[in-house]
Amino acid sequence: MAFLIFLLLLSLLFLCISVYFIFIHYYNSFNLKKQGLPPGNLGLPIIGESLQLISAYKTENPEPFIDSRVNRFGKIFTTHVFGETTVFSTDYEVNRFILMNEGKLFECSYTSSISNLLGRKSLLLLKGNLHKKMHSLTKNFISNSTNVRDHLFSDINRIIQFNLDSWSNKVFLLDQTKKITFELIVKQLMSIDPTGVDQQWTESLRKHYLILIDGFFSVPILFLFTPYYNAIHARKMVAEEIRVKVRERKREKETMMTGSDDHDDEDIRKEKKDMLGMLLDVMVGKRGDQDHQGCCSNNSKSSVEINDSADQEKKVEEYELEDEEEIVDFLLSLILGGYETTSTIMTLAVKFLTETPLALAKLKEEHEQIKNAKKEQKDGQLEWSDYKYNMPFTQCVINETLRVANIVSGVFRRAMTDVSIKGYTIPKGCKVFTSFRAVHLNQDHFKEATSFNPWRWQQKRGDTDQVAGPSKMMLNLFTPFGGGPRLCPGYELARVEISVFLHHLVTTFSWTPAEEDKLVFFPTTRTLKRYPIYLQRLM
Numbered sequence: 001m002a003f004l005i006f007l008l009l010l011s012l013l014f015l016c017i018s019v020y021f022i023f024i025h026y027y028n029s030f031n032l033k034k035q036g037l038p039p040g041n042l043g044l045p046i047i048g049e050s051l052q053l054i055s056a057y058k059t060e061n062p063e064p065f066i067d068s069r070v071n072r073f074g075k076i077f078t079t080h081v082f083g084e085t086t087v088f089s090t091d092y093e094v095n096r097f098i099l100m101n102e103g104k105l106f107e108c109s110y111t112s113s114i115s116n117l118l119g120r121k122s123l124l125l126l127k128g129n130l131h132k133k134m135h136s137l138t139k140n141f142i143s144n145s146t147n148v149r150d151h152l153f154s155d156i157n158r159i160i161q162f163n164l165d166s167w168s169n170k171v172f173l174l175d176q177t178k179k180i181t182f183e184l185i186v187k188q189l190m191s192i193d194p195t196g197v198d199q200q201w202t203e204s205l206r207k208h209y210l211i212l213i214d215g216f217f218s219v220p221i222l223f224l225f226t227p228y229y230n231a232i233h234a235r236k237m238v239a240e241e242i243r244v245k246v247r248e249r250k251r252e253k254e255t256m257m258t259g260s261d262d263h264d265d266e267d268i269r270k271e272k273k274d275m276l277g278m279l280l281d282v283m284v285g286k287r288g289d290q291d292h293q294g295c296c297s298n299n300s301k302s303s304v305e306i307n308d309s310a311d312q313e314k315k316v317e318e319y320e321l322e323d324e325e326e327i328v329d330f331l332l333s334l335i336l337g338g339y340e341t342t343s344t345i346m347t348l349a350v351k352f353l354t355e356t357p358l359a360l361a362k363l364k365e366e367h368e369q370i371k372n373a374k375k376e377q378k379d380g381q382l383e384w385s386d387y388k389y390n391m392p393f394t395q396c397v398i399n400e401t402l403r404v405a406n407i408v409s410g411v412f413r414r415a416m417t418d419v420s421i422k423g424y425t426i427p428k429g430c431k432v433f434t435s436f437r438a439v440h441l442n443q444d445h446f447k448e449a450t451s452f453n454p455w456r457w458q459q460k461r462g463d464t465d466q467v468a469g470p471s472k473m474m475l476n477l478f479t480p481f482g483g484g485p486r487l488c489p490g491y492e493l494a495r496v497e498i499s500v501f502l503h504h505l506v507t508t509f510s511w512t513p514a515e516e517d518k519l520v521f522f523p524t525t526r527t528l529k530r531y532p533i534y535l536q537r538l539m
């Protein structure tokens with residue numbers, strides 16, 4: 001009997017709490033204006049409008065979710081998705097304001113389940129001065145033109161060619177491009193060459209990554225064999241594999257620094273110019289600072305200057321890359337950043353080109369010209385200068401693919417304080433979503449916005465037939481790589497990789513789709529059947 005009464009009381013308590021939350025939810029929903037928030041609809045208690053959003057993004061045309069709300073409430077509206085009240089911005093000026101004020105008025109925020117998969121020292125989670133320092137270090141390595149030209153370009157060309165050489169007469173393009181971009185990023189970050197003895201190691205690491213990535217889109221329940229559980233396990237495996245490589249490299253570095261001549265291996269003597277090397281330099285530089293306190297620090301290898309006050313410096317120190325675990329976190333998340341995004345754009349560029357024969361013909365012409373010119377040269381290899389100066393239409397194709405596909409459809413941020421914006425107040429702690437997709441597909445900004453038209457990125461210069469680049473306004477509206485302090489550090493590298501991939505594809509093969517394939521946008525942007533194509537090698 002006592003137990004029954006206890007159960008009854010418990011149910012009553014549960015009911016009261018539920019009624020309270022439902023009341024608060026509807027009270028907030030009807031009083032958005034009173035709170036200074038943009039107008040909108042919070043949908044149902046707890047789930048809000050998440051189901052409407054998910055079902056829209058699972059189709060080829062998710063636009064009605066945003067368009068219908070913009071029509072009712074305006075360019076900035078409030079909704080409730082993924083458990084939180086969220087202000088959606090489809091206004092490019094507001095988006096820009098939010099991105100530029102990262103760390104001042106807004107900050108990125110991830111749930112603890114996502115943070116556990118990313119790792120504490122992932123660039124995406126770092127904040128403040130340490131974020132600034134590591135972002136600049138990363139950008140200097142992966143998107144600095146000189147570094148890409150002198151160190152990364154020849155590997156990009158070689159690894160892409162190596163992969164295409166092995167293709168049979170039918171491939172699933174999305175799988176193949178994923179393999180390519182994974183091999184590229186692992187080579188760039190850690191000098192692990194997938195065309196040699198490390199091929200198996202890279203492929204086994206990639207398999208763990210696939211499980212890890214699934215975890216980002218699963219319900220975070222840590223029961224045995226749930227996708228989230230498997231993802232956490234896969235993360236451990238990935239971290240362990242990377243840790244082994246970090247230790248090996250540390251030993252190589254120490255051998256070089258002590259000048260020991262025990263090793264015959266030429267590779268060990270040669271300093272590897274990769275991200276891992278730079279990260280180890282940061283650690284050595286920092287230790288150097290600690291060892292020589294009061295002396296002139298010789299920290300130049302990190303190529304980053306920190307001119308902060310002693311107080312700030314102390315804060316930075318708290319987060320400094322202190323040991324290999326932190327390097328592991330950092331590398332692991334860089335691989336994540338560069339892997340899926342670039343491969344999806346490669347695949348979608350091919351899909352859109354296949355559906356737009358005139359654009360494909362124009363692209364082929366550009367690359368045939370490059371190939372023919374190469375025949376007269378000694379080694380005939382594609383060079384950085386070809387990418388930089390001889391692929392203008394390719395850049396239009398890449399821009400247009402990024403605009404139409406919107407693989408990162410926008411980013412979430414959280415207000416760090418009450419923020420006044422366009423007559424509304426976004427309260428401290430409120431989530432905001434800057435929708436790049438809504439801007440990129442807005443008919444007012446881009447004529448016939450949903451059509452794939454690479455020529456829109458070329459403008460006629462005055463009355464002449466000369467072609468100029470896109471207008472400044474177009475570039476302001478175009479933010480596939482985000483903006484502000486968190487601007488994607490891989491933006492240039494991604495372009496180079498996609499350009500080189502398209503060059504080899506269109507000069508080596510002709511192809512036809514093997515099946516109808518649909519593009520969907522949830523949980524990620526991808527084609528449902530991994531874009532199967534039949535290939536024919538060109539003579």
Ligand code: HEM
Binds near residue numbers: 125333408485487
């Ligand atoms: C087509 C390819 C790519 C697209 C569309 C893309 C898009 C983006 C976007 C929109 C962001 C901003 C996220 C935010 O503001 O919260 C971002 C950040 C980032 N991207 Fe990319 N990306 C691409 C390729 C790459 C590549 C090749 C790499 C690395 C090798 C990379 C590494 C990163 C990292 C580490 C961040 C986090 C930056 C930070 O928080 O400071 N991305 N990317």
